Amino acid sequence: MTRRLLRIYPGDRALLAAALALLAVGWGMALAWAPPDRLQGEVQRLMYVHVPAAWTAFALYGVGFLASVRVLWKRSVAADHLAHAAIEVGLLFTGLTLALGSLWGRAVWGVWWTWDPRLTTTAILFVLFAGYLALRRAIEDPERRARVAAAVALVGFGLVPVVHWSVVWWRSLHQGPTVLRLDGPTIAGPMLATLLVNVAAITLLAGWLVMRRMRAIRLEMRAENRRLRERLAYAAPSVRIAPRELRG
Amino acid sequence: MASWGYIAVGFGATAIAIGGYVARLECRIARLRGRRGAPEGDR
Numbered sequence: 001m002t003r004r005l006l007r008i009y010p011g012d013r014a015l016l017a018a019a020l021a022l023l024a025v026g027w028g029m030a031l032a033w034a035p036p037d038r039l040q041g042e043v044q045r046l047m048y049v050h051v052p053a054a055w056t057a058f059a060l061y062g063v064g065f066l067a068s069v070r071v072l073w074k075r076s077v078a079a080d081h082l083a084h085a086a087i088e089v090g091l092l093f094t095g096l097t098l099a100l101g102s103l104w105g106r107a108v109w110g111v112w113w114t115w116d117p118r119l120t121t122t123a124i125l126f127v128l129f130a131g132y133l134a135l136r137r138a139i140e141d142p143e144r145r146a147r148v149a150a151a152v153a154l155v156g157f158g159l160v161p162v163v164h165w166s167v168v169w170w171r172s173l174h175q176g177p178t179v180l181r182l183d184g185p186t187i188a189g190p191m192l193a194t195l196l197v198n199v200a201a202i203t204l205l206a207g208w209l210v211m212r213r214m215r216a217i218r219l220e221m222r223a224e225n226r227r228l229r230e231r232l233a234y235a236a237p238s239v240r241i242a243p244r245e246l247r248g
Numbered sequence: 249m250a251s252w253g254y255i256a257v258g259f260g261a262t263a264i265a266i267g268g269y270v271a272r273l274e275c276r277i278a279r280l281r282g283r284r285g286a287p288e289g290d291r
Binding site: 045106220 | 252254255261262269270273274276277280281
């Protein structure tokens with residue numbers, strides 16, 4: 001049934017096409033339509049790649065958090081794969097956020113890096129989730145790996161609100177929130193529209209990346225199980241193990 | 249003028265990072281699928 005659904009359901013290709021089309025529109029708006037910033041000038045256009053990368057990373061860590069709750073609660077293998085995929089893609093976008101922020105900082109502040117609360121908490125978030133992926137590689141037993149990784153993901157997600165509110169709680173060089181504010185956005189209309197189109201495009205692209213990564217994880221687990229079965233068959237030829245007992 | 253240099257690097261780096269990740273992922277999927285000899289419908 002699942003195989004039949006996968007064969008007829010062209011969801012991932014449609015999602016990729018939609019994401020790329022929206023990204024083309026978004027980047028067109030960012031580079032040619034949105035007005036330059038009154039203070040920063042043209043370089044402020046980096047916001048249209050920096051902010052969507054940051055928000056998408058936070059959303060992906062949120063997905064990782066929810067999936068990890070399910071792993072601990074229901075021992076769900078599918079949720080473990082989702083958490084793994086979402087956090088790996090989230091790490092890619094966190095890395096992009098840091099790199100683009102550094103570039104923007106060099107242009108506006110004159111430095112590539114400063115130990116500002118927003119930058120520092122984002123760097124800690126990056127290291128924490130890089131640790132999550134390293135931990136997954138270090139633990140061989142799939143059930144233990146899923147439980148330990150889920151616990152790390154729960155702790156890691158706790159840092160996301162700290163990153164967001166860091167510019168409010170502490171004195172920061174980084175600008176404060178201009179969109180996600182309790183009293184409404186303070187950003188100009190065309191800039192907000194351009195930003196939201198780019199956020200939607202990167203979110204769709206991230207969704208596609210998570211789907212593809214999950215597919216790769218499923219294939220990796222099957223290959224791992226097959227290797228394990230072969231090793232067991234070699235070590236104990238008389239023992240027969242059902243594939244479901246080896247499911248990762 | 250220098251601003252557009254930063255912008256080009258920023259947008260270019262984003263495209264390269266995401267494109268590179270996709271290429272790595274698709275190569276891994278193709279390799280694993282080839283190793284398993286998975287049927288077309290199981291992709």
